[in-house]
Amino acid sequence: MFHKVESLESIISIIPIIKASIPADLSIAVCDMEKFVAYFPxxxxxxxxxxxxxxxxxxxxxxxxxxxxxLREDVSADFYGFEFTGTANSIQDKH
Structure with a gap:
């Protein structure tokens, strides 16, 4: 299942608000099918x-x-140097 948005840029612009609203330490990454286009540690x-x-x-x-x-899955330390539980959602632009 995926969610449609006007653009990835529209998602990127609200991430600081989302991070400020969640009372937990988390990092948020936005990527296309090949690379990361934004990262908020x-x-x-x-x-x-x-x-x-x-x-x-x-x-x-x-x-x-x-x-x-x-997805919600444990990510091996092989990828980023330490193990963590990662979540991902497929978001596609409407175009």
Whole structure:
């Protein structure tokens, strides 16, 4: 299942508001099918993702995007240096 929005930029513009509204430390990444287009690290949770960084095709996030599904899964330390539970949702623009 996926959600449709006007553009990824519209999502990126509201992420600071979302982060400020959630009383938990989290990082939020936005990516297209190939690379990260925005990253908002948490205070303590920082995956050191760089804008433009290529997605590893084996990481759960890339799998969820390819399969067009939501996911909540443990992510191995092999990807970002420490293990964490990641969530992902497929969001597509309307165009």
């Amino acid at each position: 948490g205070e303590d949770i920082n995956l050191n993702i760089k804008t433009g960084q290529t997605l590893n095709p084996k990481e759960p996030l890339a799998v969820a995007l390819r399969e067009n599904r939501s």
